Amino acid sequence: MTTQQTPTATWTPPPVRRDEFDASGDTAEPVGSRAVGLRVAGVDKTYTTRRGDVHALSDIDLEVGRGEFVSLVGRSGCGKTTLLRVLSGLLAPTAGTVEAGDRPAWVAGRRDDAVFAEFGLVFQEANLFPWFTVVDNVALPLKLRGVGKAERRARATELCATVGLTGFEDSYPRELSGGMRQRAAIARALACDPSVLLMDEPFGALDAMTRDRMNLELQQIHAVSGTTVVFVTHSISEAVFLADRVVLLTPRPGRIRSVTPIDLPRPRTVEVEATAEFGELVVGLRRQLDEED
Numbered sequence: 001m002t003t004q005q006t007p008t009a010t011w012t013p014p015p016v017r018r019d020e021f022d023a024s025g026d027t028a029e030p031v032g033s034r035a036v037g038l039r040v041a042g043v044d045k046t047y048t049t050r051r052g053d054v055h056a057l058s059d060i061d062l063e064v065g066r067g068e069f070v071s072l073v074g075r076s077g078c079g080k081t082t083l084l085r086v087l088s089g090l091l092a093p094t095a096g097t098v099e100a101g102d103r104p105a106w107v108a109g110r111r112d113d114a115v116f117a118e119f120g121l122v123f124q125e126a127n128l129f130p131w132f133t134v135v136d137n138v139a140l141p142l143k144l145r146g147v148g149k150a151e152r153r154a155r156a157t158e159l160c161a162t163v164g165l166t167g168f169e170d171s172y173p174r175e176l177s178g179g180m181r182q183r184a185a186i187a188r189a190l191a192c193d194p195s196v197l198l199m200d201e202p203f204g205a206l207d208a209m210t211r212d213r214m215n216l217e218l219q220q221i222h223a224v225s226g227t228t229v230v231f232v233t234h235s236i237s238e239a240v241f242l243a244d245r246v247v248l249l250t251p252r253p254g255r256i257r258s259v260t261p262i263d264l265p266r267p268r269t270v271e272v273e274a275t276a277e278f279g280e281l282v283v284g285l286r287r288q289l290d291e292e293d
Ligand SMILES: Nc1ncnc2c1ncn2[C@@H]1O[C@H](COP(=O)(O)OP(=O)(O)OP(=O)(O)O)[C@@H](O)[C@H]1O
Pocket: 047, 048, 049, 054, 055, 056, 074, 075, 076, 077, 078, 079, 080, 081, 082, 083, 234, 252
């Protein structure tokens, strides 16, 4: 479990976590000594349908360091969502194991609910309860855990500040913009101080400008919370902007084609996207995708 720091309105530069990783080579794996946030070994997934089997994932091995931000990219239908659903405990792998820290999460098709309860999930749709205010939506996971009213309201109010929703605590979801609703969904996912935050195209439905802002804000939230993040996106530039490493899956069945360390200094601002280094990373990943045609 990571430690949630007191949120601040101003941005605290992120802790330097990059030293924990071996960034040499384009398929570098984290060095053995650092803490593991998530370990995936030999994960395979085949859907059984009336029209036959669909082999979605093949032999996925991946370690995500504690506090690391990993982006997952690949062609449409390559298995990104399937992998994220396996990681979030919503879908049983056909084979393989998932561990959080050193605790088994999926082993031999059996899930440990206590481990997955520590994970936060954010999807493309915010899925807020329309009849709850923002603060009550954010506090809901705490309520389900039996946290008292005053304490959960205080914590939810802090989280609203973390995601830039101060002043909107008592608004209803219908009164928020799409970006604000996603911020509330992120705050709700952070409410139980998750050991791992799993995000599936969380900004995919937002316009380009809002998406850029959300990327800056997510970077800040990640820096403050220190949570391990796995982030699925169709956008290579978004993946590079946010990540410590970008994992590229092959077309179905999804296998890990490459793992690219992103050594751009943090905090990253929009200016980083104009640098040659950023452009080379994006073009390199784009080329790998194109080679699959
Ligand atoms: N419930 C299901 N039953 C059968 N096949 C499925 C199911 N869910 C996904 N698939 C198939 O598994 C493959 C991987 O799907 P998945 O949604 O994981 O891909 P994706 O990379 O997230 O795609 P996209 O980028 O378009 O969202 C696809 O061929 C899809 O048709």
